[in-house]
Amino acid sequence: xxSIKDLRVAFNTRRGLVEAVRGVHLELKKGxxxxxxxxxxxxxxxxxxxxxxxxxxxxxxxxxDMVYSGIDLAAASExxxxxxxxxxxxxxxxxxxxxxxxxxxxxxxxxxxxxxxAQATRxxxxxxxxxxxxxxxxxxxxxxxxxxPFELSGGMxxxxxxxxxxxxxxxILIADEPTTGLDITTQKAVMDLVQELIRERQxxxxxxxxxxxxxxxxxxxxxxMRNGEIVxxxxxxxxxxxxxxxxxxxxxxxTPSLGRDLxxxxxxxxxxxLSPHQISDIPLMEVKNLKKTYQGKSGPVDAVKGISFxxxxxxxxxxxxxxxxxxxxxxxxxxxxxDSTEGQILFEGKDLSEVAAKDFAKDPRRTDIQMVFQxxxxxxxPRFTARQSIADPIRRLIGLKNRALGDRIEELxxxxxxxxxxxxxxxxxxxxxxxxxxxxxxAISVNPKFLILDEPTAALDVSIxxxxxxxxxxxxxxxxxxxxxxxxxxxxVRLLSDYIIVMRDGDIVEQxxxxxxxxxxxSDYTRELLGAAPTIAVAAPAx
Amino acid sequence: xxxxxxVQVVTPKSKNGHMAHFGYxxxxxxxxxxxxxxxxxxxxxALFAEYLVPYDPLASxxxxxxxxxxxxxxxxxxxxxxxxxxxVMVATRLDLLIALSAVSLSFVVGSVLGAxxxxxxxxxxxxxxxxxxxxxxxxxxxxxMGIVAALGNTIENIIYATAIINVPFYARLVRAEVNIRRDAxxxxxxxxxxxxxxxxxxxxxxxxxxxxxxxxxxxxxxxxILNAAGLSFIGLxxxxxxxxxxxxxxEGANFIVSGEWWLAxxxxxxxMLAVFTFNLLGDGLxxxxxxxxxx
Numbered sequence: 001x002x003s004i005k006d007l008r009v010a011f012n013t014r015r016g017l018v019e020a021v022r023g024v025h026l027e028l029k030k031g032x033x034x035x036x037x038x039x040x041x042x043x044x045x046x047x048x049x050x051x052x053x054x055x056x057x058x059x060x061x062x063x064x065d066m067v068y069s070g071i072d073l074a075a076a077s078e079x080x081x082x083x084x085x086x087x088x089x090x091x092x093x094x095x096x097x098x099x100x101x102x103x104x105x106x107x108x109x110x111x112x113x114x115x116x117x118a119q120a121t122r123x124x125x126x127x128x129x130x131x132x133x134x135x136x137x138x139x140x141x142x143x144x145x146x147x148x149p150f151e152l153s154g155g156m157x158x159x160x161x162x163x164x165x166x167x168x169x170x171x172i173l174i175a176d177e178p179t180t181g182l183d184i185t186t187q188k189a190v191m192d193l194v195q196e197l198i199r200e201r202q203x204x205x206x207x208x209x210x211x212x213x214x215x216x217x218x219x220x221x222x223x224x225m226r227n228g229e230i231v232x233x234x235x236x237x238x239x240x241x242x243x244x245x246x247x248x249x250x251x252x253x254x255t256p257s258l259g260r261d262l263x264x265x266x267x268x269x270x271x272x273x274l275s276p277h278q279i280s281d282i283p284l285m286e287v288k289n290l291k292k293t294y295q296g297k298s299g300p301v302d303a304v305k306g307i308s309f310x311x312x313x314x315x316x317x318x319x320x321x322x323x324x325x326x327x328x329x330x331x332x333x334x335x336x337x338x339d340s341t342e343g344q345i346l347f348e349g350k351d352l353s354e355v356a357a358k359d360f361a362k363d364p365r366r367t368d369i370q371m372v373f374q375x376x377x378x379x380x381x382p383r384f385t386a387r388q389s390i391a392d393p394i395r396r397l398i399g400l401k402n403r404a405l406g407d408r409i410e411e412l413x414x415x416x417x418x419x420x421x422x423x424x425x426x427x428x429x430x431x432x433x434x435x436x437x438x439x440x441x442x443a444i445s446v447n448p449k450f451l452i453l454d455e456p457t458a459a460l461d462v463s464i465x466x467x468x469x470x471x472x473x474x475x476x477x478x479x480x481x482x483x484x485x486x487x488x489x490x491x492x493v494r495l496l497s498d499y500i501i502v503m504r505d506g507d508i509v510e511q512x513x514x515x516x517x518x519x520x521x522x523s524d525y526t527r528e529l530l531g532a533a534p535t536i537a538v539a540a541p542a543x
Numbered sequence: 544x545x546x547x548x549x550v551q552v553v554t555p556k557s558k559n560g561h562m563a564h565f566g567y568x569x570x571x572x573x574x575x576x577x578x579x580x581x582x583x584x585x586x587x588x589a590l591f592a593e594y595l596v597p598y599d600p601l602a603s604x605x606x607x608x609x610x611x612x613x614x615x616x617x618x619x620x621x622x623x624x625x626x627x628x629x630x631v632m633v634a635t636r637l638d639l640l641i642a643l644s645a646v647s648l649s650f651v652v653g654s655v656l657g658a659x660x661x662x663x664x665x666x667x668x669x670x671x672x673x674x675x676x677x678x679x680x681x682x683x684x685x686x687x688m689g690i691v692a693a694l695g696n697t698i699e700n701i702i703y704a705t706a707i708i709n710v711p712f713y714a715r716l717v718r719a720e721v722n723i724r725r726d727a728x729x730x731x732x733x734x735x736x737x738x739x740x741x742x743x744x745x746x747x748x749x750x751x752x753x754x755x756x757x758x759x760x761x762x763x764x765x766x767x768i769l770n771a772a773g774l775s776f777i778g779l780x781x782x783x784x785x786x787x788x789x790x791x792x793x794e795g796a797n798f799i800v801s802g803e804w805w806l807a808x809x810x811x812x813x814x815m816l817a818v819f820t821f822n823l824l825g826d827g828l829x830x831x832x833x834x835x836x837x838x
Binding site: 335337358361362366367369370371373374375378379380381382383384389392393396397426428439442443 | 727728729731732733734735736737738739740747750751834835
């Protein structure tokens with residue numbers, strides 16, 4: 001149905017021509033779902049852009065054949081491509097909100113593509129658009145027709161994007177990271193829907209993702225990409241159980257799943273086994289009936305509705321929940337960036353909420369409570385080098401200067417495994433994993449007793465995630481800190497946590513020791529969260 | 544030991560980086576190169592023209608009036624027999640001085656007002672924004688005329704007037720740039736690092752607003768020169784016989800009808816070149832102060 005042979009794509013950059021795709025072969029059969037799996041920079045998205053001929057300026061297909069049922073896409077004119085896009089091959093993108101026009105009603109956006117490809121006239125467009133909305137299982141499609149994208153949730157927006165992509169009954173659907181950024185239960189709903197629609201209409205699809213687990217669950221065949229080349233191809237289970245290529249092995253190992261420990265995620269490591277960390281029975285932080293109420297336009301909104309829990313010295317507590325459950329609000333209050341409305345936060349027996357958040361910068365306890373932020377890129381000042389970023393808290397809170405400061409920064413860089421020569425680079429010159437290390441070095445630079453980790457690996461590739469999680473575990477054992485690990489992913493939280501708290505709608509629905517919550521969850525919601533994550537029902541391969 | 548070694552190794556390297564980056568910006572964009580060359584020319588004229596010009600810009604010569612450009616007088620002579628070339632070159636200093644001081648003043652004041660409004664928001668923001676809107680609602684040149692007429696006809700007052708009418712542009716730009724970064728991750732991180740609100744604003748957020756500000760500054764330098772020349776042209780501001788482009792154009796305009804075109808043309812040409820230079824300079828300056836342009 002679709003075949004790509006020896007595709008090469010090069011980009012013109014400041015450092016000369018860079019090849020992003022280097023000789024890719026792909027075959028897509030009728031009715032098949034092909035997974036293209038790779039980490040960032042592997043060229044998986046560029047391949048799909050080249051196929052649709054929507055490469056950025058500076059990108060050029062230098063070589064290769066792309067044939068779609070007899071039509072040579074490489075030679076097709078822009079006019080012909082306009083006909084093919086949307087009608088024969090269509091695409092859904094990573095960020096559904098960015099893919100929709102924010103100031104047009106979603107119904108009209110579906111009509112646009114219908115009229116563009118002459119699938120509807122002015123008179124039938126509305127009915128067909130509503131039909132398309134119903135096809136993606138949007139309840140009350142008539143009413144949703146008049147909605148604007150901002151009025152819909154992320155999952156709903158992605159359904160609209162799928163409706164637009166499928167409106168003209170294309171033969172091939174290319175899904176580029178369709179569920180990244182969505183909650184795990186939404187991810188499952190969206191992927192189930194896509195799979196069902198594809199089967200029903202006997203379409204073919206290419207699923208581009210970084211998540212091997214997701215691809216294994218939904219694809220018929222998987223190609224693993226790395227540095228612009230396909231390193232391995234095969235049936236999902238075979239790939240997962242008997243990976244042949246070293247890179248696939250590494251990827252399979254790094255994917256967190258049940259029954260794996262932190263060290264299991266790493267390939268060829270010479271790290272010693274995890275040293276156990278000491279948990280004392282003295283509480284470090286006691287949270288009592290903590291509440292946060294925002295003044296919304298339509299009355300007060302309770303973001304956190306009176307939660308209580310304890311964190312002991314040396315303990316790692318996992319805080320799990322989906323977006324909007326109040327976990328970020330809770331961590332902001334604990335780290336004193338946000339004032340609480342009600343309740344107590346006792347830190348070593350003294351109430352933190354007595355000091356206003358804006359005055360806490362001067363509080364002596366500032367050094368004790370630090371945070372590693374979710375997005376390493378956003379949390380580093382773009383005008384500061386790594387060295388300046390790490391130096392800032394040491395200067396301000398401890399007052400080290402000159403040589404002592406330089407020594408401390410280098411000690412920290414060694415501790416988090418950041419090569420010293422990278423210290424004088426700006427954030428945009430560092431990779432995601434390196435930025436994460438800078439963020440961690442900054443947070444531990446003042447020897448905090450309590451460290452909040454706000455989705456520290458959410459933006460990282462799985463192999464980097466494995467390394468960062470192990471680094472955090474080693475630091476915990478070495479420095480004896482308590483962690484609050486905030487994440488939406490139970491399988492990641494499990495790896496590091498001793499105790500787990502599950503939140504939903506500003507309330508705690510379940511809390512308990514890690515093993516207990518994972519093996520015998522008491523609440524339905526926890527079970528739903530556990531079930532939604534793609535699981536691979538095979539034994540871990542012997543490496 | 545290692546620390547000092549490191550510092551020594553790092554310093555020349557980073558300096559080298561700045562020079563290399565400057566070179567890259569110039570090489571990458573020939574327009575920027577042209578702008579920087581012209582800018583260098585104007586700066587050198589401002590500094591040294593006084594000592595290099597062939598004639599005293601104020602010395603009149605009754606035997607040599609209203610002569611067209613010649614080998615002796617490149618830009619001709621005016622009604623009092625003064626050398627137009629010397630006057631045009633010497634005027635560079637005064638015009639640049641007015642423009643640069645006015646723009647620096649409005650940059651500083653506008654940045655402080657805008658940054659405060661953007662960071663703290665609320666009532667402060669509302670009062671400030673409405674106040675600045677009020678200033679912007681006036682036709683700016685009329686406002687400048689009013690200020691100079693009311694305060695008196697001195698160079699300082701031209702600078703103040705030009706600065707006041709430009710403040711709202713800086714304040715609005717900074718306000719918007721600060722506002723979008725108020726809740727960025729690095730701002731929270733800076734607070735956790737023990738920075739007070741004022742420090743976070745001044746040391747962490749404000750420097751990030753510089754790239755778009757550079758474009759504004761360079762455009763503004765052009766406007767400021769035009770504005771100062773305009774004020775002098777209508778008789779408010781610098782007074783004759785001081786050489787200044789605006790006055791020279793005004794004086795020369797009377798003679799265009801009778802065919803002595805060189806009196807108005809050359810100062811006008813220099814005025815145009817200066818504005819042109821500053822307008823071109825913007826993109827280059829922005830690329831220079833943006834570390835993301837560095838690879």
